[in-house]
Structures are given as structure tokens and as C-alpha cells.
Amino acid sequence: MVSIKDKVQQLMVLFLIAASQIGVGVLGFQSIINKYAGHDAWMSVIVAGVSVSVIIWLMYKMLQHDEKGDIVAIHQFTFGKWLGGLFSIIVTLYFLLMTVVVLRTYIEIIQVWMFPHLKVWAFLLLLLPLVYYTISDQFRTVVGVCFLGVVYPAFLIFVLVFPLQYADITHILPIMDHSFKEIIQSSSLAILDFMGFSTLLVFYPFIREAKQSQKYAQYGNLYSTLLYVTICLIAYVYYNQSELEEVIWATLGLWKIIEMPFMERFEYFGIATLFFSILPNVVLYMWSSVRMLNRTFGFEHKKVAAFLSAVLFIACVIFRGREGVNILNDVTGRIGLIFLFIYIPVLFVIHFIRRKVQKNGSS
Amino acid sequence: MVLLKYILFFVFVISSLLFNFTMPTKVIDQIQMITVVGYDPAERDHIRGTVVTPVFLQPGEVEDFIYTDTAATVYENRVQLNAKATEQLLNGKIKAAFYNQELAEQGIENFIEYLSRDPSIGGAVYLAVTEGSALELINTAQSSKGRGIYFNDLINHNIQHGNLPHINLKEFESSLQSDTCDPFLPMFGLSGGRVELQSIAFFDDDQYVDKLPIENADIFKILYQNVNDGQYQYKNDTYNVSVENIESAKNVKVDQKNGNPEVRINVRFRGVIREFTGERATDRKAEIERVIEQDFKQKAEDLINRFQELDIDPLDIEGHVKSSNRNYDKEQFKAAYPEMSINVNTNVKLTETGTRR
Numbered sequence: 001m002v003s004i005k006d007k008v009q010q011l012m013v014l015f016l017i018a019a020s021q022i023g024v025g026v027l028g029f030q031s032i033i034n035k036y037a038g039h040d041a042w043m044s045v046i047v048a049g050v051s052v053s054v055i056i057w058l059m060y061k062m063l064q065h066d067e068k069g070d071i072v073a074i075h076q077f078t079f080g081k082w083l084g085g086l087f088s089i090i091v092t093l094y095f096l097l098m099t100v101v102v103l104r105t106y107i108e109i110i111q112v113w114m115f116p117h118l119k120v121w122a123f124l125l126l127l128l129p130l131v132y133y134t135i136s137d138q139f140r141t142v143v144g145v146c147f148l149g150v151v152y153p154a155f156l157i158f159v160l161v162f163p164l165q166y167a168d169i170t171h172i173l174p175i176m177d178h179s180f181k182e183i184i185q186s187s188s189l190a191i192l193d194f195m196g197f198s199t200l201l202v203f204y205p206f207i208r209e210a211k212q213s214q215k216y217a218q219y220g221n222l223y224s225t226l227l228y229v230t231i232c233l234i235a236y237v238y239y240n241q242s243e244l245e246e247v248i249w250a251t252l253g254l255w256k257i258i259e260m261p262f263m264e265r266f267e268y269f270g271i272a273t274l275f276f277s278i279l280p281n282v283v284l285y286m287w288s289s290v291r292m293l294n295r296t297f298g299f300e301h302k303k304v305a306a307f308l309s310a311v312l313f314i315a316c317v318i319f320r321g322r323e324g325v326n327i328l329n330d331v332t333g334r335i336g337l338i339f340l341f342i343y344i345p346v347l348f349v350i351h352f353i354r355r356k357v358q359k360n361g362s363s
Numbered sequence: 364m365v366l367l368k369y370i371l372f373f374v375f376v377i378s379s380l381l382f383n384f385t386m387p388t389k390v391i392d393q394i395q396m397i398t399v400v401g402y403d404p405a406e407r408d409h410i411r412g413t414v415v416t417p418v419f420l421q422p423g424e425v426e427d428f429i430y431t432d433t434a435a436t437v438y439e440n441r442v443q444l445n446a447k448a449t450e451q452l453l454n455g456k457i458k459a460a461f462y463n464q465e466l467a468e469q470g471i472e473n474f475i476e477y478l479s480r481d482p483s484i485g486g487a488v489y490l491a492v493t494e495g496s497a498l499e500l501i502n503t504a505q506s507s508k509g510r511g512i513y514f515n516d517l518i519n520h521n522i523q524h525g526n527l528p529h530i531n532l533k534e535f536e537s538s539l540q541s542d543t544c545d546p547f548l549p550m551f552g553l554s555g556g557r558v559e560l561q562s563i564a565f566f567d568d569d570q571y572v573d574k575l576p577i578e579n580a581d582i583f584k585i586l587y588q589n590v591n592d593g594q595y596q597y598k599n600d601t602y603n604v605s606v607e608n609i610e611s612a613k614n615v616k617v618d619q620k621n622g623n624p625e626v627r628i629n630v631r632f633r634g635v636i637r638e639f640t641g642e643r644a645t646d647r648k649a650e651i652e653r654v655i656e657q658d659f660k661q662k663a664e665d666l667i668n669r670f671q672e673l674d675i676d677p678l679d680i681e682g683h684v685k686s687s688n689r690n691y692d693k694e695q696f697k698a699a700y701p702e703m704s705i706n707v708n709t710n711v712k713l714t715e716t717g718t719r720r
Contacts, residue, residue: 118383124379126376126383129375174686241542242542256486256533
């Protein structure tokens with residue numbers, strides 16, 4: 001059991017969910033999600049947000065029945081020790097892969113926009129002590145980082161007013177020009193940006209009176225959905241659709257137009273600030289994988305943290321260039337989709353049946 | 364154990380800083396920031412690239428260095444220019460880019476592409492076509508502010524208060540990429556040994572096709588965007604009238620008539636009379652308004668007819684048709700465009716007549 005001292009307030013769930021959902025995806029999702037729904041793809045973001053909300057509800061339904069209440073316990077209860085352990089390892093690997101994706105994509109952005117000569121491994125050496133420091137001790141440190149990760153970059157939303165002077169509403173008209181099927185298809189691409197909330201399965205026991213905290217999780221999801229929809233709409237009125245196909249990071253491209261008397265290029269400032277919304281992603285995923293290994297095998301938390309930091313280092317150095325990062329993004333996107341929308345509901349059903357069977361058996 | 368952790372942290376951070384320390388640096392005294400670039404055609408499919416970099420002698424005193432050479436590509440040209448420059452030439456401060464008309468006739472996309480790919484270049488760079496040689500134009504411009512600021516200010520005030528519609532790299536690139544509309548650029552030339560904004564150059568995709576003298580561009584500007592501070596001149600046998608401080612709003616309505624789109628551009632503008640050579644402007648405001656409305660409508664429709672004949676669409680009529688019609692078909696529109704019925708409705712309101720009756 002997690003001692004009450006280590007638990008965090010319910011309100012913090014809002015920041016945990018929001019911080020985990022807002023990551024590297026926010027910088028360039030506009031030109032990915034319009035694949036099927038074109039200029040209507042901003043509606044796909046809403047669809048994605050709503051479906052994430054349903055998954056969060058499913059997760060809470062599942063988690064609140066277990067006193068230990070995390071995915072490792074659910075796995076063991078549902079599948080038994082060995083099979084459950086195997087599934088836990090797969091989920092751990094998924095979280096670890098997500099860490100690599102987030103960190104590597106951010107480093108790519110630094111390389112493209114700021115320092116083309118940046119040595120990835122040397123930069124990682126600077127970053128890893130920070131990551132290790134955050135994940136190796138108490139969960140509260142991670143929560144603190146997540147809180148700052150939502151609050152600190154929030155002012156960047158005001159900067160998006162600048163591109164609006166180039167807005168042309170005809171770019172998103174006529175509304176609903178695409179079929180529902182296309183919008184749903186695009187929303188499956190939009191989901192990729194929301195995937196961070198799956199760490200809820202791991203940090204659930206660290207919330208005080210976790211059962212009542214669902215509304216905060218939903219508020220967190222609402223916040224990030226609104227943010228995504230806003231950014232998406234702004235990009236869609238700023239760019240036309242054929243222009244969007246040429247840009248890799250549409251949100252960063254919005255900043256290209258900003259001119260301030262004291263700052264020639266806003267992106268430098270923006271990218272540096274966005275580190276605060278990348279770091280929560282990294283530490284939350286890392287912490288989750290560390291915690292899962294710790295729970296599954298009983299390894300010491302700090303040692304696992306050190307080991308996984310080393311793995312993270314190697315993995316980030318291996319993937320190179322746009323193609324490497326792209327493959328990484330595609331693969332994790334697909335895995336994440338399967339994980340969230342197939343595995344979680346299936347797990348929910350099996351867990352539900354299992355619980356009923358056991359209840360009948362014991363009574 | 365804890366001590367080991369901190370030692371390790373320390374070693375990591377130090378080695379990270381040490382190894383990234385060898386990254387190439389860009390110290391402000393050891394670089395030259397390009398402010399203006401110009402491209403001319405040269406023999407054998409080559410281009411002549413010209414760059415201007417300012418050197419600050421004393422506060423308020425700028426001397427521009429101009430480097431020029433011919434090469435096959437933009438960056439090959441940069442290598443040659445670097446071979447002449449005392450410091451490394453960098454893109455970050457580009458304010459204006461000029462393209463020779465001949466080059467523009469062949470298409471300029473290849474020479475603009477690098478501007479939007481480079482993260483150090485912003486979207487607010489001004490692009491322009493030059494009637495003669497871009498090199499000569501850049502050479503002719505003399506200013507104590509430095510040529511970068513000079514061209515920037517020249518174009519900027521014409522956009523803010525003059526007849527030049529809002530156009531920069533971002534907007535040019537946007538209409539270039541767009542499926543629906545064609546771009547335009549300001550066009551410069553030399554007159555009497557001075558640089559002059561002469562016309563607006565219209566493009567078909569990325570190829571220059573036609574120009575409109577800047578004196579007549581007020582109509583295009585009012586049709587193209589909502590104007591905050593414009594002007595309009597009208598002259599007939601009995602009087603001249605000049606309307607200034609124009610604030611305009613336009614909207615485009617598309618109706619479907621037997622499957623063919625019918626476009627109406629409604630323009631509303633308000634302005635004040637600054638020059639009137641007839642009698643009693645205050646009593647004849649309504650009459651002057653009608654006359655200007657007629658005149659504007661006539662000229663605007665002539666201009667649009669010209670665009671239709673050239674089969675170019677700088678006003679993004681297609682974009683408006685597309686966004687108001689769910690059954691929009693590109694082929695059908697393309698076929699119908701040259702003959703399409705496009706009407707302009709004008710509503711002019713003269714609010715003041717200055718300090719005289």
C-alpha cells in the first residue's frame with residue numbers, strides 16, 4: 001500500500017492528466033490529422049477528446065475495485081501471476097517507448113530550429129540527471145513537475161493571437177464537408193496526442209480518495225482537448241490545406257510570423273518554454289515504467305530508475321534523423337491506439353467477468 | 364551512495380557542456396547578417412545572386428556591403444559570396460528579397476523555397492519583383508538607414524497607408540501553395556535614379572504574367588482586403604475629387620444559378636474628402652458618392668475581367684466559391700472561370716469634407 005504521506009491531492013489529477021496529454025504532439029499534429037477529414041479535422045480533435053473521456057471513465061471503473069488499484073494488480077487479478085506479469089512488461093515497454101518518442105522528437109526540434117550541431121548524447125547527459133532526480137524519489141516530485149508543466153507554458157496561448165491577423169475563415173468552410181467516417185478516421189490520428197493519460201493506470205493509487213477524483217481527470221482532459229481544438233482551429237485558418245502538407249511543425253510555424261521589437265525570432269523562446277511541457281511527459285512515462293517494474297518484480301525503485309535512464313539514453317541516441325523519428329512516431333501511435341481502444345476495453349470486460357465470477361465463488 | 368550520485372550528476376553535466384561547447388558559435392562580431400537579397404538571371408541557366416550586409420561604423424552610421432556573383436543554385440551562390448565576405452554570411456535578418464522580372468517570368472518558386480525552409484527566417488520578409496536588374500536596383504538605393512531597413516520601411520508604409528495590399532513571404536507562399544488562388548507581389552523599378560514602387564505584379568502560379576500600375580492599385584487593394592487607411596482618386600470634366608482615410612470592408616457572396624456560380628463582391632467604404640475642385644462639396648456629397656460608386660464598380664469589373672482573361676485569380680474567387688459550395692468541382696470551376704459572372708457592388712459613404720464646405 002502507498003502510505004498517505006506519499007499521496008497527492010485529488011486536484012493534482014487535473015494537472016497530471018493535462019500535462020501528460022500536452023506534449024510534442026501539440027507542435028505538429030495539425031498536418032497529421034487532416035489526412036482524412038481535411039479542413040474539418042478540427043472536429044476530429046473533439047471526437048478524440050470525447051473518446052478519451054470514455055476511456056478515462058472505463059479506467060476508473062476498473063481501478064476503483066482494487067485496493068492496490070493499479071494496472072499491475074489488475075493484470076495479476078485478471079490473468080494470474082505469469083500471464084499478468086507478461087502483460088505488465090509489455091505495458092512497461094510501451095511507456096518506455098513513449099518516453100523515447102517524446103524526448104527524441106523534442107531533441108529533433110531543437111536540432112532543426114535552434115542548434116543543428118547539437119550532440120544528442122551530450123545533450124542527454126545534461127537532461128538525464130534531471131529526469132533521474134525527478135523519478136527516483138517520491139511521486140510528489142513528478143506531480144510537481146506536471147503542475148509546472150501545465151501552468152508555466154500556459155501563457156503561450158496568448159501568443160497565438162498574432163497569427164490571427166492572417167486568418168482566413170474560408171479555409172475551414174464549408175463546415176462538415178467530409179463524412180462522419182472521415183472525421184472518425186482522422187480522430188484516430190488525433191488520439192495519438194492524447195495518449196499520455198494512460199499513465200493514470202499506474203499513478204492511481206497515489207491519489208487521495210482516488211475514487212472521487214474522476215471529475216478532476218475529466219476536467220484535465222477537457223482542458224487539453226480545448227487547447228488542442230483552439231490550436232488546431234488557429235492553424236487551420238492561418239494555413240490553407242495544401243500549405244499544411246508542406247509544413248512539419250505547424251504550431252511552430254505559427255510563431256514564424258511573430259515580430260517583436262525586442263525579439264527577432266519568437267520560436268527560440270517558445271521552444272525553450274515548451275521544455276516545461278515536454279518534461280512532464282518524459283518523467284511521467286519514465287516514472288510509470290519504473291513503478292511498474294518495481295511492482296511486478298519487486299526491484300528497488302532507485303535501481304530500476306537508474307537502469308531505465310541508461311536505456312533511455314541509448315535508445316535516444318540510436319534513432320537518427322527525420323525518418324527515424326517518424327517511424328518511431330508511427331509505430332508508437334499504432335501501438336497506443338491498440339493499447340487504449342482495444343486492450344483497455346477488453347481488459348475491462350475480462351476484469352469485470354473475473355470479478356463477478358470470484359464474487360459468486362466466494363459467496 | 365548519495366555522494367556517488369552527485370558526483371555522477373556533476374560529471375554528466377560537465378561533460379555535456381564540454382562536448383557541446385565545440386558547437387559552431389555565431390558571435391555577433393564574427394558574422395554578417397544579410398538584410399537584402401536579389402536574384403537576376405544569368406547565362407547558362409545560372410542566376411546572379413546579390414546580398415547586402417550592413418556594417419555599423421558608429422551609432423547611426425551604416426555602411427552596406429554588396430556581394431554579387433553568378434551560380435546555378437542559391438546556396439552555391441552563397442558559397443561564392445562567402446568566399447568574398449570577411450565574415451560568415453547568415454540569413455537571420457533578411458528583410459527583403461528581389462527577383463528580376465525575367466526570372467519571375469520563368470517562375471520564382473525555386474528561389475523562394477529556401478526562405479520558408481530556413482527556421483531562422485521569419486514569415487514577414489517582403490518579396491518584390493524588379494523591372495530591370497535587381498542588382499542595379501539594390502545598388503541604386505542609398506540610405507543612411509541601411510538598405511534592409513530602407514526597403515522594409517518603403518514597402519511597409521505603402522502597405523499601411525498606400526495602395527499596396529498586404530503581402531509578405533507568408534502570404535505569398537500561402538497563395539502559391541494554395542489550390543485556389545494566385546499570388547501577386549509589389550514591383551519596383553528605377554525612375555530618375557531613384558528606387559520606386561511602380562506596380563503590382565500578378566503571377567500565374569509562380570510565373571509573372573501581368574502588372575497593374577500602383578496608381579490604379581487602390582481598386583485591387585479594396586477588392587483584396589479590408590483596408591484601414593486607403594485612398595481613392597476620381598476625376599471628371601468638372602471636378603477632381605480625392606477620398607482619403609478610407610476604411611473599407613468587403614464580402615464575397617456566391618450564388619448558384621443553374622449550377623453555375625455567380626459571384627458578387629460587396630464593397631463598402633467610408634472616407635473623407637481631402638481634395639475637391641468643384642463647388643460646395645457638402646451639398647453634393649450624395650452625388651459624389653454615386654459618381655464614385657459607379658466609377659469604382661466600372662474599374663473593378665474591368666480589372667476582374669482582365670484577371671479572367673489571363674485566367675489568374677489573385678482575389679481568391681475560387682476559394683470563396685469552394686468554401687460556400689459543397690458540390691464544388693475544380694474542373695468545372697476552371698472551365699467556367701473565364702466566363703463567370705462576377706459583379707461588384709459598391710457602397711461609398713463620405714463622412715467629412717475637411718475644413719471647407
